[in-house]
Amino acid sequence: MSMSEALTKALPLLAALEARGFEAVFVGGCVRDTLLGRPLKDVDIATSASPEEVIAAFPRTIPTGLQHGTVTVVHEGGTYEITTFRTESAYERFRRPSEVRFVTELKEDLQRRDFTINAMAMRADGTMVDPFGGCRDLERGILRCVGEADARLQEDALRIVRAVRFAAAYDLRIAPGTWRAIRRHRGLLAHIAMERIGLEFDKMIGGSRPERAGALLAASGLLGCTKEPLPEAFASAAAAYAALPARRRSGAAPQTSGFRGLAGIPDAEDRWAALCALLGLGGDEGAKLFGTLRYAAVRGERLAAVLAVHGAMAERAERDLLGLAGSPAAENAAAAARLPDDTRRSWILAALRHGQAAALAWTGIVKRMPDLIAAGGQTAEQRYAGLGPYAQALEATVRGMPAGAIRDLAVKGKELLALADRPSGPWLGQLLQGLLEAAALGGVPNEKAALLAEAADRLAQIDKPQKTRGDHS
Structure with a gap:
């Protein structure tokens, strides 16, 4: 198989390990995306060499995850993760293995992986190592767990959500056995940290088929199983969609046709806003959702403003x-x-x-x-x-607004303080906002003299009732 420029650039790393008598292969997503002709995000390498032997083989390394067998190698301005072949013992809390054991057989390493399309390796000469039929599944458009689906999903419950993301991103049908296991074990999502769920959701909504990801999340019932509850609107829309006969799901629900337009929005943040608007979420609810998913506060503020x-x-x-x-x-x-x-x-x-x-x-x-x-x-x-x-x-x-924010006004707060001859207080912010609205609406030119005259009139109106009250005291 022909290799992309990214893989070709990394070939010297495989050659260096092979020269020392170790097996070394490209593995995982870079192999999958090479088969599909997609651009590569990362180039991952797996090897029979131990972490210490990897470090000894290269002049510049970073011990990024030695306990899991991963060493980052710096090569020609790029970084590459090289991981020792390994197997994993029983998983703790349905997420992480309690013990990692290094092995020398490539098949043992591939066997621990989540889906067949991610359990393929490519040697330096371009030949494939595919013991679980990942190539065939890609050709047939199927997403299938490696080995027993129940075992794979119980090992790491995040794989339940990753299955939906991969199926949507690569336009794959989820194999019946894998789909049944997803539905059977969806309650395990209660063990997964919300920031991990948030990362997966971000990748889905920013992907090529966000509407399909949403449909699969709804049909599987996953949205009601997260560790912290999502807005009721999500669960309600998902339940309504899941209740529809399969032949009607393409356009029967009002939100469904809207979902199909998400992919046409270039910016992922705007896709989130569109989704929340479709579901009827207000600004406060949108900000709360982003808090639940552990997104940065500035993202929640932006979403709330658009909503x-x-x-x-x-x-x-x-x-x-x-x-x-x-x-x-x-x-x-x-x-x-x-x-x-x-x-x-x-x-x-x-x-x-x-x-x-x-x-x-x-x-x-x-x-x-x-x-x-x-x-x-x-x-x-x-x-x-x-x-x-x-x-x-x-x-x-x-x-075309002459002023879009207080900072755009031709008059500043200190000038209004001098005009009013009074200490600063809430009145100043209110006055500036009033001047901004007047300028933006065209009621007064955004010029210093005009704004000061308008401010004087407004201050006089504010003072008038105070003087009236004083006269009667």
């Missing part, structure tokens, strides 16, 4: 677009590009309160997933009439 924009604008956008349905195409496009005054106001305020980035992300999402703002009972042509020009008008409005 808040969706909550503020979805119904209004749906109403505007339905009002365009049935018009001739040219009239429709022209009308869509002219936002109604109340829509323009609501849109600008949403962008100011939740951020321009969140507002622009939302328009990008709905352009690719019109179901998010579509009403039932309409044909696709009617429901989405004018969406392109309408979304462009929204984007242009946000990009």
Whole structure:
């Protein structure tokens, strides 16, 4: 078999080990992806040499996981993990082996792996070592556990979720025996840390077939078995999908057709926002979900902001677009590009309160997933009439605002403090926000003199009731 440039570059590592009398092979994902003609993410090597013998064979090494037999070798600016052939004893808490034993036989090492498509090796001359039929399974489009599926999944319960990810990413059918074992042992997910589940979900939603991953998660019942509960909307949507006859699953549920649009969204963070919007999650619920999955707080904040924009604008956008349905195409496009005054106001305020980035992300999402703002009972042509020009008008409005944040104002807080001649307090932030909204909506130019005059008027209005109360005291 011909090798990719990435494997060819690593051949000297195999040659160095073989020159010392050890067996060395490419193994795992790099072999699988080479067979499929996909770009390689990593190049992993397995060998009969012990970790100490690997270290002795190369001038630059990093002892990254000696207890598991892994040494990282630095070669021509790249790093390669070289792992000693090993077998694993009984697993603790359905996740990690209690003991690792180094062996010298390649087949023993391959036998411990999760799925046949990951239990293949390639020698330096390109010949394959495939004792469990991984090549055949790839050709047939099947995902199958190595050996006994029940044993493999009970050893490491994370494999239950990884099976779904691999099946979706590589467009594979899960073998009946493996599928039954997944459903039988899904309760073991309660032993898996949520950050591990989160990593797998991230890979699924960022993959080539997020909608298929979601369908498999729903049909398997896995979403209700995690260590910490996911939002009720996930379980409800999954249960509704799983209850459908197989022949109707392609488009019967309202969310199902929307799921098919996820792959058309380039950014994985926006896919998350679209998914949560489809399921009806609000900003707080989205942030809580990301907390449950142990994602960085900044990601949760971004998701919450996009969902808040969706909550503020979805119904209004749906109403505007339905009002365009049935018009001739040219009239429709022209009308869509002219936002109604109340829509323009609501849109600008949403962008100011939740951020321009969140507002622009939302328009990008709905352009690719019109179901998010579509009403039932309409044909696709009617429901989405004018969406392109309408979304462009929204984007242009946000990009054209004279000020999108307080930092963009031509007047600063210290100038307002001097104008008011009073100590700082909550009033200052409120005044700055009011000036920002006035400038963004076009009520006052974003110029220092105009903003100071507006601020003086607003301060006078604030002071008036205070003076009135003082007069009666």
